Amino acid sequence: MTKEQQLSLGEVRQVGEPMEATGGQGLWTKAWQRFRRHRLAMIGLIILVIFIFLAIFAPVLSPHSAFKLDLPNRASGPSREHWLGTDGTGRDIFARVMLGGRVSLSVGLVAVAISTTIGVILGGIAGYFGGRSDMAIMRITDVVMTFPPLIIIITLVAVVGPSIYNTMFAIGLLSWTATARLVRGQFLYLRSQEFVTAARCLGVRDSRIIFNHILPNTIGPVVVAATFGVATAILMEAGLSFLGLGVQPPTPSWGNMLRDAQTLTILETMPWMWVPPGLMIVLSVLSINFIGDGLRDALDPRSLL
Amino acid sequence: MTKYVLRRLLVSIPLLLGITIIIFILADAMPGDALTAMVTDEAPIAGEVLAERRSQLGLDKSLPVRYLIWVGQLLRGNMGYSFITSVPIAETVLRRIPPTLELMGVSLLISIIIGLVLGILSALKQYSVFDYLLTVLGFIGLSIPVFFLGMTLIYIFSLRLDWLPTSGMGTAAADFSLADNLRHLILPALSLAILRTAVFMRYTRASVLDVLGSDYLRTARAKGIKERLVVGRHALRNAMIPIITIIGLNLPVLFGGAVIIETIFQWPGIGLLYITAVNQRDHPMIMGLALVSSIVVLASNLLTDITYAFADPRIRYE
Numbered sequence: 001m002t003k004e005q006q007l008s009l010g011e012v013r014q015v016g017e018p019m020e021a022t023g024g025q026g027l028w029t030k031a032w033q034r035f036r037r038h039r040l041a042m043i044g045l046i047i048l049v050i051f052i053f054l055a056i057f058a059p060v061l062s063p064h065s066a067f068k069l070d071l072p073n074r075a076s077g078p079s080r081e082h083w084l085g086t087d088g089t090g091r092d093i094f095a096r097v098m099l100g101g102r103v104s105l106s107v108g109l110v111a112v113a114i115s116t117t118i119g120v121i122l123g124g125i126a127g128y129f130g131g132r133s134d135m136a137i138m139r140i141t142d143v144v145m146t147f148p149p150l151i152i153i154i155t156l157v158a159v160v161g162p163s164i165y166n167t168m169f170a171i172g173l174l175s176w177t178a179t180a181r182l183v184r185g186q187f188l189y190l191r192s193q194e195f196v197t198a199a200r201c202l203g204v205r206d207s208r209i210i211f212n213h214i215l216p217n218t219i220g221p222v223v224v225a226a227t228f229g230v231a232t233a234i235l236m237e238a239g240l241s242f243l244g245l246g247v248q249p250p251t252p253s254w255g256n257m258l259r260d261a262q263t264l265t266i267l268e269t270m271p272w273m274w275v276p277p278g279l280m281i282v283l284s285v286l287s288i289n290f291i292g293d294g295l296r297d298a299l300d301p302r303s304l305l
Numbered sequence: 306m307t308k309y310v311l312r313r314l315l316v317s318i319p320l321l322l323g324i325t326i327i328i329f330i331l332a333d334a335m336p337g338d339a340l341t342a343m344v345t346d347e348a349p350i351a352g353e354v355l356a357e358r359r360s361q362l363g364l365d366k367s368l369p370v371r372y373l374i375w376v377g378q379l380l381r382g383n384m385g386y387s388f389i390t391s392v393p394i395a396e397t398v399l400r401r402i403p404p405t406l407e408l409m410g411v412s413l414l415i416s417i418i419i420g421l422v423l424g425i426l427s428a429l430k431q432y433s434v435f436d437y438l439l440t441v442l443g444f445i446g447l448s449i450p451v452f453f454l455g456m457t458l459i460y461i462f463s464l465r466l467d468w469l470p471t472s473g474m475g476t477a478a479a480d481f482s483l484a485d486n487l488r489h490l491i492l493p494a495l496s497l498a499i500l501r502t503a504v505f506m507r508y509t510r511a512s513v514l515d516v517l518g519s520d521y522l523r524t525a526r527a528k529g530i531k532e533r534l535v536v537g538r539h540a541l542r543n544a545m546i547p548i549i550t551i552i553g554l555n556l557p558v559l560f561g562g563a564v565i566i567e568t569i570f571q572w573p574g575i576g577l578l579y580i581t582a583v584n585q586r587d588h589p590m591i592m593g594l595a596l597v598s599s600i601v602v603l604a605s606n607l608l609t610d611i612t613y614a615f616a617d618p619r620i621r622y623e
Contacts, residue, residue: 258452281448
């Protein structure tokens with residue numbers, strides 16, 4: 001036998017050498033391909049990317065500042081000068097809508113970051129260690145879930161004062177229950193799987209089991225829940241700012257711009273003041289919801305088999 | 306069955322206790338107390354007088370003691386007096402609950418009926434144009450902030466078309482008439498209902514789809530049972546079970562929505578009362594309302610669990 005043939009015959013892999021998945025496609029590539037097929041999700045992604053772009057570059061997109069008063073031109077409709085018109089004190093609506101996007105998106109992201117972290121930690125502890133810590137954490141979750149969220153957030157804000165950071169914290173502190181339940185359920189299920197039992201028999205440390213085996217399998221549903229969480233957080237921030245308990249003027253937020261339009265006169269005769277921020281909320285939340293739906297289909301563990 | 310109900314009731318008690326503790330701690334953290342509300346610049350009171358009055362009222366006792374005093378009073382039905390109006394809170398709250406219940410009840414009813422029907426139809430006709438349309442509409446419904454919807458509805462139906470009134474519960478200075486009340490109820494209830502309908506529609510659709518793929522349905526069809534009965538007698542019954550949970554879980558959110566809607570439409574319910582109390586720093590009112598709404602949510606969760614146990618016998622043996 002020639003050396004080449006020897007090599008092909010001897011192509012036994014060493015024990016422990018990782019095998020290549022066929023075609024070199026990992027988990028995420030396959031998921032992305034499935035995501036791409038979801039039409040609505042792709043539309044949502046495009047819209048969201050546009051919005052993020054607008055939010056980041058808000059200050060340079062309009063010739064006007066979002067804060068400068070232009071009293072002679074106040075409460076006037078869309079024109080060459082002010083693309084979406086001006087509000088009651090003459091501030092340019094287009095600039096305020098762009099800047100408001102920054103506020104709403106950042107509150108959404110930070111609040112979800114907080115709630116996901118809390119949810120994963122608490123749900124993980126409850127699901128993995130079980131027993132008394134599980135019961136204790138579930139009791140706490142029940143208490144938090146029983147509170148009407150908006151009511152508690154309003155009370156919290158009344159205590160610490162309204163500001164953008166307090167809004168982020170308040171929303172984050174109240175939204176973790178769904179994630180916690182999700183993670184707990186996943187941990188409970190995975191913990192009873194054979195590969196975990198095997199790992200424990202081998203003497204693998206708890207922390208290693210959690211981080212290397214259980215957590216990677218939990219990421220999918222958590223990402224989906226987090227995506228929908230961002231949508232909910234944006235709606236909550238808008239609601240709080242609308243009630244005057246969130247972001248305070250003059251910093252524009254889509255919610256507090258709608259608050260400024262709360263008189264019947266403005267409502268009827270000056271739609272440019274409230275329709276643009278409202279539509280922006282709807283479009284951004286809608287696109288995030290589409291993306292979440294697409295992610296859910298793409299990361300569905302059943303179709304990964 | 307009774308054992309299950311008793312167990313759930315027992316579990317609710319520590320829950321209620323936990324809620325009262327959190328509310329009390331939150332309210333205590335708010336700046337000011339009963340006496341600061343009474344002291345104004347025009348009627349300055351010396352510091353020692355204030356301190357003496359405080360110890361008379363028991364305001365200088367420690368947190369746990371004050372908490373227990375509060376709970377003791379609550380059990381006697383005394384929620385204290387409003388800082389602003391000095392009217393007993395229990396009285397004000399009781400007066401304002403019916404409008405909110407009317408609003409929430411009607412919108413919940415509408416959204417359950419329409420949401421369930423559309424969700425079921427959507428699932429049965431999966432992948433049809435009907436289904437696709439409803440899915441997109443459902444998504445849009447989920448994504449509209451409730452205040453924007455309210456404002457848009459006012460704009461279209463009150464200001465432009467002049468069909469419906471813009472605010473309030475009844476025409477001012479007119480005698481109460483059911484027709485008038487209903488006219489005022491339509492827009493606020495619709496604003497809440499549209500959002501909830503979208504949520505229920507999606508969950509119903511998902512649940513029915515889930516059930517439709519079950520093996521026992523395949524067996525039923527193989528046995529030759531008419532499709533109508535397969536769906537009506539087997540599929541729908543099992544699909545309804547998670548729906549009950551979802552409805553129950555949505556009740557706290559309904560409260561939040563009610564707060565916003567009552568503000569826009571000036572609907573005299575406890576939502577509007579709450580916002581006014583927060584803005585006026587009326588601590589006893591805030592505490593009383595937070596407590597009442599949490600109790601209502603707790604009670605409805607209990608009801609949901611009991612209904613769930615009725616519907617799904619497996620739960621009773623857990």
